[in-house]
Amino acid sequence: MGSQLSLHTETLRQVVTSDPICLDPLAPVREAFERMKEQRRGAVLICREGRLVGIFTERDALALMADAVDLSVPIERVMTPDPVALSEHDTVGAAITRMAQGGYRRLPIVDAEGRPVGFVKVGSILHFLVDHFPATVYNLPPAPHHATEAREGA
Amino acid sequence: MTCPWCGADNLDGVDDCVACGQSLSDAHLSDPATAVERGLLADHVRVLDPQDPVVVAADTPVRDVLRAMIDGGTGCVVVADANRPVGVFTEYDALMNFDTDAPALGGRPVSDFMTAPAETLEPDAKVAFAVQRMAVGGYRHIPVVGAGGELAGIISVRDILRYLTDRMGEGREPGS
Structure with a gap:
C-alpha cells in the first residue's frame, strides 16, 4: 500500500453511516425497541426540535430487559442525555480516542447546529483499518514460521 | 532483509x-x-491481554444470562461445554430476539438464541487479523482459545480501541 494509515488526518466523513433513527423524547421505550429490531440498529437518537438531546443503545435496552421494566414510559426517562457527539470534520483518530475513553461503540455525528446526521460506529472504523492493508495479510496463518509443525506424516 | x-x-x-x-x-x-501500521502487523492477540469471559452453559435460561451480563458489566457471554466455546450470546442478540418479549422468553435456554459456532482466535494471531475477523463478522467480542481449543479468554473491540489509542500516542512521540 502506498499511503500511510493517517488516523490523525482522515476525517469521519467517509465512515459515517447516515439516516439515524430519531425519536421524540416522549415516545414510549417500546417504540425504540421495535424500531431498533425492525431496522436492525443498535441505537436510536432522541431529538427535540431537530436537535440531539439523548441516545438509547442496546446496552440500555439490555438493562431494561433484565429488569422487565414497563416499556410504556417515555424514552427521555431512560435515555442517556447530552451524549458525546462528534462532527464529520473530526478525525478517525479522534473518534477512536473518544470511544476508547468512554467505552462507546458508536458516537452520534451532528452538524454545526447540533442536528444529527448519523453515527460513526466502531465496526466502520474496523473496516477502515482492514481496507488499508492488502488482502494477503488476512490469509496468512497466525504464526507462519510454525505453520508446518502440525502437519502429520511429513 | x-x-x-x-x-x-x-x-x-x-x-x-x-x-x-x-x-x-x-x-x-x-x-x-506508522506506529499503528507496524503494530497491527507485528503484534499478537496476546498483547491485548485477553480477559476472563463470563461463561454460561448451553442450557442456562436466558433470563439468568441477561442478569449475568448486567452483573458482569459485559455485553457478551461465552457459551461453553467442557471449557470449549460452542457459541456466543451478546446484547445485540438479546435485542434482536426479544425486544418486548423478554419476560415471556426468559425461561428458554441461551442455546436457542446464541450465535454458533463461536468464531475463535489463537493468542498467536496478529492484531490485524483479529481486527479483520471482527470487521467481516460484525463481532465485537471474540473468544481466545488455546492450542487444544480450550477457552483461554476473550477480546473485545474495546481492547482494540485501547490498543489503537496506545499506538497512536506512540506515533506522536518526537523521533518515532
Missing part, C-alpha cells in the same frame, strides 16, 4: 514478507509505516 512493516526477518529477494504479507519489493516506494 528486515520487513519495514512488521520487523520480521526475511530472506533477501522474497517479494512478500513471510510474517505480514506486505510487499517488500515496493517497500522502498512506500512511506514509512
Whole structure:
C-alpha cells in the first residue's frame, strides 16, 4: 500500500453511516425497541426540535430487559442525555480516542447546529483499518514460521 | 532483509514478507509505516491481554444470562461445554430476539438464541487479523482459545480501541 494509515488526518466523513433513527423524547421505550429490531440498529437518537438531546443503545435496552421494566414510559426517562457527539470534520483518530475513553461503540455525528446526521460506529472504523492493508495479510496463518509443525506424516 | 512493516526477518529477494504479507519489493516506494501500521502487523492477540469471559452453559435460561451480563458489566457471554466455546450470546442478540418479549422468553435456554459456532482466535494471531475477523463478522467480542481449543479468554473491540489509542500516542512521540 502506498499511503500511510493517517488516523490523525482522515476525517469521519467517509465512515459515517447516515439516516439515524430519531425519536421524540416522549415516545414510549417500546417504540425504540421495535424500531431498533425492525431496522436492525443498535441505537436510536432522541431529538427535540431537530436537535440531539439523548441516545438509547442496546446496552440500555439490555438493562431494561433484565429488569422487565414497563416499556410504556417515555424514552427521555431512560435515555442517556447530552451524549458525546462528534462532527464529520473530526478525525478517525479522534473518534477512536473518544470511544476508547468512554467505552462507546458508536458516537452520534451532528452538524454545526447540533442536528444529527448519523453515527460513526466502531465496526466502520474496523473496516477502515482492514481496507488499508492488502488482502494477503488476512490469509496468512497466525504464526507462519510454525505453520508446518502440525502437519502429520511429513 | 528486515520487513519495514512488521520487523520480521526475511530472506533477501522474497517479494512478500513471510510474517505480514506486505510487499517488500515496493517497500522502498512506500512511506514509512506508522506506529499503528507496524503494530497491527507485528503484534499478537496476546498483547491485548485477553480477559476472563463470563461463561454460561448451553442450557442456562436466558433470563439468568441477561442478569449475568448486567452483573458482569459485559455485553457478551461465552457459551461453553467442557471449557470449549460452542457459541456466543451478546446484547445485540438479546435485542434482536426479544425486544418486548423478554419476560415471556426468559425461561428458554441461551442455546436457542446464541450465535454458533463461536468464531475463535489463537493468542498467536496478529492484531490485524483479529481486527479483520471482527470487521467481516460484525463481532465485537471474540473468544481466545488455546492450542487444544480450550477457552483461554476473550477480546473485545474495546481492547482494540485501547490498543489503537496506545499506538497512536506512540506515533506522536518526537523521533518515532
